[in-house]
Amino acid sequence: MSPVPCITGPSGAAGASLPARRELRRRPTPHRPEGSPPMPDADGLQDAARGVRHDIVADLPELVERFADQALDRGTHVSWASTAAEARDHLARVLVDRGATHVLVAGSPVTDEIDVNAMLAARGVGLVETDLGQWIARLADEVPDHVMGAARPQQRQRMHDLFMERAQARPFRHRPDELVQFGQQRRREQLLGAEVGVAGADLAVADTGSVVLVAHDGDGRLLTALPPVLVVVLGIDRLAASWDQADLLLAVQARSATGRRRPSATTVLTGPRADGDGADRWRGGPEELHVVVLDNGRSRLLAQPEPEPGAWLDPMPPGGGAALTGSIGPTSPTGSLVAEVRGERATWRLWATAWSDARRYSATTRSATWDRWVTRVAGHLPGAASWAPGGEAPDVPPDRFRDRWWKGQV
Amino acid sequence: MQYVDARSLWVTTSTSQSDQAGKLPVVLRADTSQSAGTRRRAIVNEAEDDPMRVSLLITCVVDVLAPEVGEAVVRTLRAAGCTVSCDLTQTCCGRPAWDAGFADEAAAVARPTLAALEAELDRGAAAVVVPSGSCAAMVQRHWPEMFAIAGDLDAARRSRRVGDRTEEWSAFLAARADHLPDLALHRPRRLALHQHCHRPPAPTSATAVADGPIDGLLGRVAGSDVVTWTGTDRCCGFGGAVAAAEPTELPELAGMGDLDTLDDPDRATGPDVPVALTDEKLRALLGVDVVVGCDTACLLHLRSRAEALGTAVEIRHLAQVIEDALPTPVAEVAP
Numbered sequence: 097m098s099p100v101p102c103i104t105g106p107s108g109a110a111g112a113s114l115p116a117r118r119e120l121r122r123r124p125t126p127h128r129p130e131g132s133p134p135m136p137d138a139d140g141l142q143d144a145a146r147g148v149r150h151d152i153v154a155d156l157p158e159l160v161e162r163f164a165d166q167a168l169d170r171g172t173h174v175s176w177a178s179t180a181a182e183a184r185d186h187l188a189r190v191l192v193d194r195g196a197t198h199v200l201v202a203g204s205p206v207t208d209e210i211d212v213n214a215m216l217a218a219r220g221v222g223l224v225e226t227d228l229g230q231w232i233a234r235l236a237d238e239v240p241d242h243v244m245g246a247a248r249p250q251q252r253q254r255m256h257d258l259f260m261e262r263a264q265a266r267p268f269r270h271r272p273d274e275l276v277q278f279g280q281q282r283r284r285e286q287l288l289g290a291e292v293g294v295a296g297a298d299l300a301v302a303d304t305g306s307v308v309l310v311a312h313d314g315d316g317r318l319l320t321a322l323p324p325v326l327v328v329v330l331g332i333d334r335l336a337a338s339w340d341q342a343d344l345l346l347a348v349q350a351r352s353a354t355g356r357r358r359p360s361a362t363t364v365l366t367g368p369r370a371d372g373d374g375a376d377r378w379r380g381g382p383e384e385l386h387v388v389v390l391d392n393g394r395s396r397l398l399a400q401p402e403p404e405p406g407a408w409l410d411p412m413p414p415g416g417g418a419a420l421t422g423s424i425g426p427t428s429p430t431g432s433l434v435a436e437v438r439g440e441r442a443t444w445r446l447w448a449t450a451w452s453d454a455r456r457y458s459a460t461t462r463s464a465t466w467d468r469w470v471t472r473v474a475g476h477l478p479g480a481a482s483w484a485p486g487g488e489a490p491d492v493p494p495d496r497f498r499d500r501w502w503k504g505q506v
Numbered sequence: 507m508q509y510v511d512a513r514s515l516w517v518t519t520s521t522s523q524s525d526q527a528g529k530l531p532v533v534l535r536a537d538t539s540q541s542a543g544t545r546r547r548a549i550v551n552e553a554e555d556d557p558m559r560v561s562l563l564i565t566c567v568v569d570v571l572a573p574e575v576g577e578a579v580v581r582t583l584r585a586a587g588c589t590v591s592c593d594l595t596q597t598c599c600g601r602p603a604w605d606a607g608f609a610d611e612a613a614a615v616a617r618p619t620l621a622a623l624e625a626e627l628d629r630g631a632a633a634v635v636v637p638s639g640s641c642a643a644m645v646q647r648h649w650p651e652m653f654a655i656a657g658d659l660d661a662a663r664r665s666r667r668v669g670d671r672t673e674e675w676s677a678f679l680a681a682r683a684d685h686l687p688d689l690a691l692h693r694p695r696r697l698a699l700h701q702h703c704h705r706p707p708a709p710t711s712a713t714a715v716a717d718g719p720i721d722g723l724l725g726r727v728a729g730s731d732v733v734t735w736t737g738t739d740r741c742c743g744f745g746g747a748v749a750a751a752e753p754t755e756l757p758e759l760a761g762m763g764d765l766d767t768l769d770d771p772d773r774a775t776g777p778d779v780p781v782a783l784t785d786e787k788l789r790a791l792l793g794v795d796v797v798v799g800c801d802t803a804c805l806l807h808l809r810s811r812a813e814a815l816g817t818a819v820e821i822r823h824l825a826q827v828i829e830d831a832l833p834t835p836v837a838e839v840a841p
Contacts, residue, residue, distance in 0.1 A: 146651070441611070444603045448611035451566075454618055457597040461570045497569040497576035498594050506580050 145348040148341045159302045159335045160389060166305030170367030173386040179393075180210040183329060186388045187212065187294065190327055191221060196291040198222040202309070202319045203230035204296030206331045206390065212294055224286040226311075226319050228279045235262045293323035293382065297330040298349070300387075301342045304366055307387055308342065310349070311361035320363050326382035328365070331390050463492040558682075560588045561626035563619065563636045563645065563672070566598040567802045575802055578825035579637045579675055585832050587685040591631060596622040599644040604652055613656035616649060620661060623668045634672040637825060639704030639801050642674035674704075676800045676824055680719030683726060689831035691729035697827070698735040698791055699724070700742060700799035700808065720800060720824055727831045733794050737787035742804035784811040788819075796820045798827055 177183035225231035256270035299308040368385040600612035636642040653662035
């Protein structure tokens, strides 16, 4: 199975390789200005977004249908993919129809999920990334650990070596500006020749059958302007019912990811390019628009109690939690995640059995039993060896607060 | 299916406005109107009967690992004219399992705590006070969601009542600070503040961190010199379950001073995230006697790294600092 696109919670961050995590730590916050004040009313917005996500998840089957109806009405080609393989098949059909030899890809978690790059390579189709960082990550044969800054874990020297070895660069110094300049020039030559564009939808609106692309760099715009055909892969978890909902989710996403009020470049596609009047008035965009609606296990996971919806498709604002700021590991296929979740669940059940009753809580927290008990529970958590790495677990005082309270010492 | 339950909760909370079509989704208005700020004002306004009765959610970390913090919390509340009660049928708020993604297990643990706090409110407690920002946020914000996902809509509704009456200790005390006696430390101390991630918001969100309740309370303590600390609002590194779930990698590297040496390509691994965050924060301390915060789990983690680094700094809960600054020992009253 393919990597799931959105793993929330602390376990998401564990997916990054260690050198990558080290690099990420060195570059603390990519876009948020140092010391910037919290965004106004961040709490209220996030609560609201959370409520909206609850509604969306509950209405998902109906939303998928409404989206498809509306999009078809506006001349978009809509296809349903139950699996990643089906999504690749839909994409392949478009490529064959157009006789495409060069494809422009705006990499995103969902295009990585269905493994667009490998599919194109297997078919011998040339691939251009819109995002410089994604392009660098691909040169390095890596699945990016970070959605916004795909190249953040790459060290400068290594980037330079990659350009020299794999992009046939002429010798240059590994200064940041020269690295960027080379990357941009090399890619712009390729951008113009692409016949088909591929992107992952950041959001879709069922009421109008629109897909929304949030560009993380300016080249994302080229994707919707240059290739005559555009294929957008839409994970069903990205659907919103209305523009009111979409408006809120986009605002929360931008705030969570970059601290901005709005994403820097948001493109809405409601059907392909049109030149008519009235209701069918002029619209920009590609001549032909395909939307591949992807399930790939999402509805199954939502319908089952295990793993929790909260474990991977938490009704969180998109971009909240680990979805954007965390990482998507190169080796976190759904299969192993499920296995890990099941093992972890057994541990939490044990804990819940003990602490769902005040007497059992009291029995397990006495200083005499605490160490043994915590070791037993924590030892079962994946990767857990101690209270905190590099530090000693705190000593347990002989009397708990509740003991002192009962003795009248407080 | 579980997610249907969650939705019906949201719908229930907002049906009264559902006829206003074409405007913001009803959920938006229903929720933003219940911001933490509104709740806090409500609690304080109702609190003018004297003495105010408050109930403690002591939290498992304070209960088991830092009972002295719990004692300081009780004494400071009493000093602010509160009668303090604590229903010991409480266990834990459920946050550890919730953070790990296990709503059912979290709800099972939170249920007796919900019942205990409800009973306290029924017995006349005006507010529930929590000496930890993350546990307070759990009760105020996540309980309804958690119970709903776990399929217990009844508990989800009841938890809203408790959440509306719950306040983090420093926010509660700051709002009642006028009831406190004059505060003065016998020995002047230079303090650095750890502004934990779940700190209560500053009065207006556009203002700086330094306008929050922690600063407000310390501003009343004579003999406390709050030192500027670049690490003040950086995460302590504990991050709930993250510290336990992150594998330990070469902890001896965590002690190195020059972070640029991490660029050395020959070095295969570096310090792991919780350690690196904590150490970076601690190394930025300069001429500080005490690091002060309001979330005991953060403080325990900071203390463990401070000891490992050999940093000569005390790490204390703000309640302990204020307890030290009280004029005379508050009369010991049995519960």
